[in-house]
Amino acid sequence: MSINQLKLYSEFFLYGKKHKIISIEPPYVRIKRPDGEDIKMKFTEIVSHSTFQPDTSMKVTKKEPAPYDVLAKLSESKREEVSERFEVIHPLILLEEIKSQNLRSIQKFMDQYKYLLKEGEEVTSIQQEVLINRINEMRIVQKKKRVSRSTIMRYIKAYRDQENEQNYRGIEGLISRKGRGYTGRKDTKSLEVCHPQKPEIVLDILHVRIHDELIPIVKSIIENDYLTKYNISKATVWRSVKRECAYKQLKEVSYSTISDIIDRIDKKARERFRNLKQAKAIYDDVARGYADRDALHPLDIIQIDHTRLDMQIIDDQTGLTIDRPWITLGIDVFSRMPWCLYISFEAPSANVVRKAIQHGVFFKNTKSLYGTESEWEAFGIPNVIYVDNGMDFKSSDIKRLVNESLKSEIMHRPVRIPKYGAVIERLFRTVNDELIHNILGTTKSKFADLGEIKPEEEACLTLNQIRKILTIYMTDMYPIRDHRGLPVYSKTPMNRYHDGCNEAGFPEWIEPSEEERYKIEFMLTLRKPYTRDGVRWGNRIYKSEECNDIIGQKETKYVVKYDPDDISHIFLKHPKKERFIELLAVSPAYEQLIGVNSYTYSRVLKIWSEEGERKKKSIPGNEQYARAARKIQDEINNSYFKKKNTRKTVARMTEAGQSVTVTFNGQQQKSVVNRSKEEELFLVAKLAEEKRNEKQ
Known part of the structure; x- marks a missing residue:
């Protein structure tokens, strides 16, 4: 997989011809064409161009993810054993790099292992033997077993030997050989x-x-x-x-x-x-990995968090109120530029976190998708992703996504110390004060602030509309407003971001041609056998003719990647072909499950199981699935207009980013006006003010 970084004098192909970077003037880049002429282009225009191909001078090989056929095939316990061994030697690996004058390793050591230093002690002065003793002292505090010096040195040697054999895959050398004979x-x-x-x-x-x-x-x-x-x-x-x-x-x-x-x-x-x-x-992890330092450049530190949006959302078919959605935001601490946005009715979970990180890492293409004036400039791979101590952020899938796929660091802020999440909390507050609290349907932050406002009666925006409004705000408005937390010589997030890129270069990013492969890697992981029936999971069966050669017993299991928001297919890592194979659903049929999420299917299974047509573990066929779906439709038709909880259920059953498409028999649907982006942002605030004036 390919991760790239645009650097001075690096080269790339445009229209099939090689171009060279001769200066970086964020947000622009000056390039030299093959005919010798210099031209200036926006960075976002270059990397999103359909003919753009990076040259090897842009490749960042150290970011290459660990190969699936070695680490991903390990059992959970063996995988944790490798992670624990790496945790023991990682400070020593960084110390070796520091002794070799690697300045970036100094910052990494201070971010992750500052607790191993005494007050006022410089990392450059510490000796290997002293560091080994302190590592073991900390393990005793954590009630973990001491590791002898000879064992630690053996781990380091195995790590280095494997790294020399296969660049940047040293962690494979920590896999235990125990029991292989x-x-x-x-x-x-x-x-x-x-x-x-x-x-x-x-x-x-x-x-x-x-x-x-x-x-x-x-x-x-x-x-x-x-x-x-x-x-x-x-x-x-x-x-x-x-x-x-x-x-x-x-x-x-x-x-x-x-x-x-x-x-x-x-x-x-x-x-x-x-x-x-x-x-x-x-x-359980000790909450010590927080970034108690200033961010040094764009995407050095990202803060991510969730909250309920202070707004009631309506159904786009009937106009009835559904509920308050959840919003996940990420912000670049250095520049205060928004990095990611994810909004849905799904409560915080590993699935929500991975979707938010995916949005932040990939190029967002907001001009064509949402009609913004500019492209969302902050995208790419951060050094540190800084989160709270929620279980959604401690998921093993999220840790491996960040630490191994992106080769970044995930850090947890200390419990009950709000100041370490101040930057992202301030972004939530600004979004509410400047936008959400001025739109019809707002619930305000406190009940006492509502006055005569009636959110459920005044709500007028659908989930898709509020997603568009927030995207426009994050792209075209928030980055160009003054920010009190920034230096006086660079007052706006966009100016600060450009100044940082001018000094440190643009952040590393994933080229668009590699995004589909990374989307598979970002998916959640489990292990399943492939029998003559295929992969059986959650009362569904998935098959592919490409996997006929691995049909076997239930004892042999393979790595499977899946997306809870689309259960029509999964991906299985083929041990011989060294790639993921797409497995389509065969029962129920793939066509019936396209765009269906796991929550919707669980509702179908509940209705179907109540019929008692077969035993609980049987696989529902296409007819049973259709009958259960009709029962859900009837239930919705009977209670949709009476119960808010039913409308919330319907919203959860739709794929994130799509409209609610349930048809309600005998009910007149409310038409939804398509507004321009200016109207989306300002008309609703104007209507709210007029309505309040009428009540006075």
Whole structure:
């Protein structure tokens, strides 16, 4: 995958001919054409041009994501083991780079590991032995096991050896080789230990030498009896296995065998299921990775957060009020330029966070999509993404997206210290004060501020309209207003952003031709087997003829990527073809599921299961799906105009970014006027003022 950075004297192709950067004058770039003439173009016009192709001088190879066929194929426990080893040696790796006069590594060390330094101590003066001792001291504070010096040095050597063999893939050298000789025996079987309530989640894979008939017995007792809060002993597990063997007339298994199997289960998995309170104290992240420093250049630090929008939204078919949507914003701390925007009725989740990050990283193309005067200039890959301590930001999918796909850093601000999120909170406040609180349908920030305003009666904007209004505001208005948090010589976010790009260059970005591949990588991840039925997941079946050569047993699982906002297809990493294969839904049919999100389908399953036509685990066919969909339609028709909760449900059932398209029999639909962007922004505020004047 290709990540690029426009630098002075770098080259690129336009209309098939090579051009050269001779000066950077943000937002413009002066380039030299093949005929020798100099021309000036906007940076956004260059990178969005249909014939633009970066030359190798623009490539940023250090940002190449880790290959799927090595890290992505690991079990969750093995993957966490690699991450923990990297966490141990990362300060030492940075120290080596600092000793080699790498100034960027100094800043990275201070961002992530400042707590390893004493007050007033310079990172350049610290010795490797001292740093190793402090790393172990911190691990003891975190109730983690000490790591010996020889083990740490072995990790570093493995990391460097792998990095020299394959550039920037040193983390692969930290994969444990333990047990590889043992697994090569012909009588070795795999025993998957899965989540007791979510069997699709694999906690650990153990290689054992017991009879095939014993594997499901041991697996069931471990998952349903041992991994519980009741803390039964290994001896109790062994006695349960003995009883099952006697009942099924199987040869008994020894206590030592069962004890050894249990001891090899991932320690974190055991403790999280058997003693959750203690496990939280040991394994939950310490809130210490906050960026207590100034941003040095554009996209050095990004702050992201969510809030409920202070506005009631209407249905674009009937004009009835739905609810207040959620908005996710990201801002560049250096320039105060907005970086990302995502608005929907979905509450904060890993899916919402990844959509917001995707919006920030990719070129936004707002001129053609929303008719803005300018393009949204702040896009690309940040150094640090700075978030709060919500579970949506602590998802393993989000951590890997940021840390491994983008090679950025995700940092969590300290709990209950508001000042560390002041920049993004100020953006929310400005959006409300200057825009949202002046539009019909506003709920204000406090109930006491409403006065005679009736938000549900005055609401007049749909989700698509408010998305357009906010995009215009973030692109054409907010960046050119004075900001009190910026220097007096560069008062507006846009000027500050241009000044920063002039000094440090434009941020790294993903070229448009690579966006589709990155969208797959940004998707959520799970592991599924590919059997003769295909991939069975969530009462759906997905298949592709390209995967016929990997049809096998349920024990073998592959990396699967999926988008909760479109369940009509998924992507499976083919172990032989070294790429993701698109699998289309076959039951229900792909055509029926296009644009359907997981929430809508869960509603369909609920209606269908109530029919009792088949057993709960059966796969609904096309006719059943259609009947369930009709029942949902009838339910909506009967209650839509009476219940606000029903209208909110309909909004959740639509794909983000699209209109509500439910037809309501016997009801007259309210026409929605298409307004220009000036009317979208100012007419609604004018109408609100006139209405208030009438009441006085």
